[in-house]
Amino acid sequence: MTHSEVATRIFHVRDGEAHQFTCTDGDSLLRAALRAGVPATYECNSGGCGSCKFTLTEGEVRQVQDAPAGLTDRDRRKGRLLACQSVPQSDCTVSLLIDPVDPFHAGLSLPARRVGEVVAERMLTHDLRELSLALDADFLPGQYAMLRRPGGEERAYSMANTPGTGVWQFHIKRVPGGAESGAFVDEIALGDAIEVDGPYGHAHLKATGRDVVCIAGGSGLAPMVSIARGLAAAADASERRLDFFYGGRAPRDLCAGEFVTEVADRLAEITLVDVVSDEAPDDWDGARGFVHEAVAAAGLTDLVDRDIYVAGPPPMTDAVTRLLVRELKVPVDQIHYDRFF
Template identity: 30%
Template sequence: MTFQITVQPSGHQFTCDEDETILAAAMRAGVGLPYGCKNGACSSCKGKVISGNVTHKPHQQRALTEEEAAAGMSLFCCAIPHADLVIEAREVAGSSDYPVKKMPSRVSAIEKVAPDVVVITLQLPANESLKYRAGQYIEFMLPGGKRRSYSMATAPDNGPISLHIRHMPGGFFTEQVFSTMKERDILRFEGPLGTFFVRDDSDKPMVLLASGTGFAPIKAIVEHLNQIGSTRKMVLYWGGRRPQDLYMDAQCREWAAKQANFDYVPVVSNALPEDNWTGRTGFVHHAVMADLPDLSGHQVYACGAPVMVESAKADFVAQCKLPDDEFYADAFTTEADLAK
């Protein structure tokens, strides 16, 4: 049995199988619903069911609270329809411009840039290319049907792809990366995925907000905008627990020194005396609020830990006048997050 899904306000329609999620069906049909983790953790795909009914696969309660569900809200990455539906969602133009591919890649370099972060570079086959938007991610296809997602940290120029990978003790994939992975290893992936990329229909100044390796897609965005000669104003707030977590601080300072439209604010929350840190401290999104108490004319692109992303959106909208629909995010959910 199949059901018809109608998206408002666009009027776009697609069919969804009875055991298929709304998001999966939309992606198959080329309809650009927003999404991030695809696992019910980040809430990027949240929308409203106007008519019809759905049930949800397991998901994190913070991504869809009981109150939101009672009001008709839904996580489309987890929602299974039981009738024809009319849903309300903010579609993302350009999200289906590039085909999702499955392809092999060869590890061409592994560079340790912090005690718990490496940059791995992937070389694609000579006859293959991966078209993507800066900010999107790929999923590695691992043994046992497991998958792990990482954002491209390089601008989309058809060259090698770099990823920033943080060591998660006991992690199925990161333990391999930090112990046995070597150059010339072959990894298979699927991509590009995700709707975290710059909206080209605006010239509003951008706040780029990152924590930890959430810097990776932000780096790709900055490099891409530089390549195309964009003059949009950008300010990057990058937060870490200690200075070593800002593992490409020198690169960011170089951008700020050379680009009139780019500013950089590093923020450290738990510096130790031996770090000799003299910069900004505290939560990274609080630094944004202190510097920019009125965000009504801005766009925010946030990437990092779910707690940072969620807190930033709530506070920016409630206290800094940021329009709710001008906050774009990619929450880096780990397997530990998904298991909760």
């Protein structure tokens, strides 16, 4: 099947309203919908979260992954599929969930495929590398993109900087045994061309005027740095407080200090809590334990009036959101998270 054949196909979405859009270049159903401005519900774009489940009424789709974690056995029995893992092979009619209108979507760019050249790089820790790609396109602080290195598979990585600089900056952590992250950390060189599809994601900075909490675990640093930088660049930055929590296994994993220092002068108040879960030397004077425990121990009394941004591996983000919603009674619409499946 050629791309031009696929490009002529038309898809219908039933959400009470009918939408119709075309799918090009082997795009998943989700990406085709989003590129057409249809706000299909999603989170990770990677098959992990299950929020893009849909039902196929007519037509044929190819599956990217055989058994994506985002589908339960019950979903499979009921014939549900993931829009981010389904590539249409014919005209289709589908029932997709559609997101409610986000009042903070002003300035949101539709995702598009581009190529960015690596123009700067440095190691932030022993296993976390900052890569800057030359790209003249907009995104919102906290969003992510799908990156593909030459000969590699696509993975999601969040931008760490703010838009409008001609560069999209990423912080990529080497996952032991991982197919792609190790290559991004150890092999990609200055001048290499990386395919970038984005921006994606809803956990972007919301201009609500509230004070902010950023909570990052491990590889979740980048979007929290982007949120902090976006907050510091806002017109009302000098009236805003930011509390930043960053958890790693050992002190050598932690590197948020330079980013917190960078934005400190522009904000009314800022704190950083570094948390170590595994090995800490006796003279470690930061917090010990998991990052959600550090949030609870900080005793911030105004959390119900804050916007709270969270990013990192699912066990960490789940523990944090459970704490915030169940125990600290933070309204769910003030919690914005990306789980790094």
